[in-house]
Amino acid sequence: MKEENDKTEKEGLTRRALLGGSMKLTALAGVGAVAGFAVMTPETAHAAANKVEVAPGDLDEYYGFWSSGQAGEMRILGMPSMRELMRVPVFNRCSASGWGSTNESRKIMRDGMLPETKKYLDSGGRGGVWTNGDLHHPHMSFTDGTYDGRYLFMNDKANTRVARVRCDVMKCDKMIEIPNTADIHGLRPQKYPRTGYVFANGEHRVPIPNDGSILDEPEKYHAIFTAIDGDEMKIAWQVMVDGNLDNCDADYQGLYAFSTCYNSEEAINLSGMIANERDWAVVFDIKAIEAGVKAGDFKEISGVPVIDGRKGSKYTRYIPVPNSPHGCNTAPDGIHVVFNGKLSPTVTVIDVRKLPDLFADKIKPRDTVVAEPELGLGPLHTAFDGNGNAFTTLFLDSQAVKWNIQKAIDLYNGKNANPILDKIDVHYQPGHNHTSMGETKEADGKWLISLNKFSKDRFINVGPLKPENEQLIDITGDKMQLMHDGPTYAEPHDCIIVRADVVNPDSTWTKGDSFWAETSEQAKKDGVELGAASEVIRDGNKVRVYMFSIAPNFSMEKFSVKQGDEVTIIVSNIDSIDDLTHGLTMANYGVAMEIGPQQTSSITFTADRPGVHWFYCQWFCHALHMEMRGRMLVEPA
């Protein structure tokens, strides 16, 4: 372990050297040496294995809902085994399921698109949908301060979107592009009374409108905070703010939301962005904003009410915090919110009970601060155990630090207290972390996950691109204990760990599900009963091919079309056995789709390659699965 620490330290120094004079970190030397390390020995590692390994036949106790970062999908993991159970394509295109190719997925991806984006994607051979996304923060809907198992919400930083996944079928059912802003980053749902709102930060400041009339005039760029109606997946309202929004969270009272701001300088290059000693956290007064919207105190831009929440506004308050805060985390005690320092070795803790006085101008912004402990170098995110303790990732120190909130408050109040309870090395450079149920009032203090950005020598070498390393830590004892190294692709930023009993998906689809409502409507018009008919309906040069699947057969052995026809294949899987998903791949046509038990899926393409083309089932379904195929005969024009 000594050698690893040396490497990390050396790396850390190299990184710091790169930062040059603009960094404030040189002043912080020695901060890392505040508490003893929990050193991993081979013995503890073996003890750990017994708790992390879920033996064949046993089940995981938690769901992990995981970001994949720039891979664009959401992932479902089993915890504590850290096994990836499912990929849910969201912002990416998926070769297996046909996400981005099927009519159902394209409708979801396109319905919430802004007109100018639709126009862009429909031109230049771009195929009508984005092929990439950058999914950072997956969070579940809440009722009364804890997860309710209805939906998961997540952001796309690359193409300024927010999407929703239905937890009954674990598929994305809504996706919207956020207007008047660029590159959604921080995202958290309203915790109380329910979700309700999904809060989303536009990270990068841009002109409004961003049509080229303003270009290299950064002082005219704006940042926008958005509240989305999570039930309707429509914009409820937006707030224009000062600074550069980063992460956000909500309180447990349904009164306030919070965003960190790491570039209060509103600069457009590195040295400018880190110039100030202090940046801020913005507090949004939800009730005041709702009243303001109701009273018409907004500007409508792109069809959305935009409230002016810049400094001096009655809708917001700006709490100064040390240089470039990053994570923003509400504690399960319902009282404290932690803003993580990033370039400062501190985290700043506020008490939400002081916020009414702040908005009433009875106190100053900094009067809401109740603690500001020094934790180590590069504090990025904080998680909680529900027992008054917090766990913060230290990016530069490559550590997780466990600290006590009350002791930090005591120290801030001048008492002789050391809030730091434990530190543990992680490998290496952690970003987000998360505890089991830790962002709810039911935080259970069992598991901490550290999402580390570098894995280096932790796994056998797989070439220049290395996995990230997600480390599972047991937090049931006084000392944190490292249990498992989990490699991942490409860069999961965030995750949540949810008790298994909260999530109750269905094992088959329901006939007539709204997921394929448009297809059902068309079938009705065509006089076809989905799942019962095998019919080819010709409608000019549009051909709709209705068939069903039952292992190991498609109901249609062959069908004929003419070169140039626009062909829609609609397949209803009438198998109702658990796990009996079929697929349809039309070979050499780039056509593939998933059809779950009782699901109907459809896909449209132009049959402009003449000849014999086999379609086949690509999800193994039967001993005679390979024989489950048929032919599309395309008559030459």
Added chain:
Amino acid sequence: MKEENDKTEKEGLTRRALLGGSMKLTALAGVGAVAGFAVMTPETAHAAANKVEVAPGDLDEYYGFWSSGQAGEMRILGMPSMRELMRVPVFNRCSASGWGSTNESRKIMRDGMLPETKKYLDSGGRGGVWTNGDLHHPHMSFTDGTYDGRYLFMNDKANTRVARVRCDVMKCDKMIEIPNTADIHGLRPQKYPRTGYVFANGEHRVPIPNDGSILDEPEKYHAIFTAIDGDEMKIAWQVMVDGNLDNCDADYQGLYAFSTCYNSEEAINLSGMIANERDWAVVFDIKAIEAGVKAGDFKEISGVPVIDGRKGSKYTRYIPVPNSPHGCNTAPDGIHVVFNGKLSPTVTVIDVRKLPDLFADKIKPRDTVVAEPELGLGPLHTAFDGNGNAFTTLFLDSQAVKWNIQKAIDLYNGKNANPILDKIDVHYQPGHNHTSMGETKEADGKWLISLNKFSKDRFINVGPLKPENEQLIDITGDKMQLMHDGPTYAEPHDCIIVRADVVNPDSTWTKGDSFWAETSEQAKKDGVELGAASEVIRDGNKVRVYMFSIAPNFSMEKFSVKQGDEVTIIVSNIDSIDDLTHGLTMANYGVAMEIGPQQTSSITFTADRPGVHWFYCQWFCHALHMEMRGRMLVEPA
């Protein structure tokens, strides 16, 4: 466990019932009861955990190179921990790395495309590259009968391709479409003297040429076996055969290749395909075919020499084997090849030493058979331990069976022998299996993996689409022991398990790597030194933006283009630290790419959205990673 067995049995019966009268399986009742089961108890499960869990800080002993099936990518796993270490995009498009979007990846995907496919993909807004693939069989290059760590080869059944991955950087560097055939399935490299050839089966019979002149005349369809030059990634030759090719393998002498045929009936529907009591395995005489090609005894079709290897040809022999064989596996003893029965409870074993006499017509095809043991219902694939034992997956029985080759030969020769040594339940319905180093002469008899097609109740429920379940089995003892359940997406068909010392990837790219040869050439023409210059070169309406990256900066803070310009961004990552991959995402332009340490990546798009567009690094690289960004200013037309 009893309950699980019941479920499997019930499911098995349901499946069999579905098959109706056309199946021959009713005659096989009772076959499953030939040997004792290895039953998993909680105690053995816990003992297992100690061997499978690779503790934090320890390294896996093997690489697993994994298919992802219809997900289209290749995966690298660590074994025995079963952790996914890396995804290598191949036939799919990748949101994270920009595979399918970068100029480098598009060149690889397009260079080996047939002209008619290129034409198809360049029209109708299809974007010039396929968005899906169906990757079944990843296999490593051989030298002298064992893996040599140079390349991995793999097929795409969906769009009739074969691709290669460079093991030094673990990236796909070549991809070719196979002419004169449809839907490549079985693929194996030549084992001796080296790879050399990569053998690939066109699964679905189609007209040649498949231009619509022949449509519903299946008797005029053909199947093609292809030998690819693995060094050049060009077609060496093709052989037209009778039947419907499935899986293939090669011998350890460099003389023969083998393909199973599951539809000797050449039928186009299910009942037709399984009508015959016997199908066959085709043996290809490599030396004779090479001589035939040299002598001009071929027809050139699509620029490729096609040998006629249909029945009666001197280049092939057809060995009758029971109904619908599937897997085709050469044993590490260098002598035996196993054809797996699928619809027959048997596997058929031939002795390659008899093949010269077969081709000399001194013996009949069935005279090459030396064993044909009954193993259970639905034998699909066989792996080997290097100690004379074989492991066969039984799809319908949901079991792995361990059997002894010599005892099977003894039984075939009328001796009183029971070749079956052990059976173990797997969960559920296994397809491929594989042993550590098992397809080489260095098979080491340590691990068996069973790639099961259904997982059902083995994991917490993730909705209608379930993961597959890959089970790791310890085969060092007399009894097989189940060690780990590994869920996977979407349907990995096959994998190989390779000793870690065989694979030695680089941790950084090499400047001037051929991967971006075209970009290097263009830079030279532009007088730009990659990695040193920050320059915008305008060439009519084409704009090339050269920059470099060094954490946490791009060398360019902003650049300006005009609406409608064709913009190429070229980024050279001059960081040379292990694991310091950068990315460039151009927000709201669908542009994202990976740039590994010392790598140059480029991407081209038309700047037809005016305004301010931020580009940012999407692979965490530094405490100030979020500040690593710049602006593209697009002046309105």
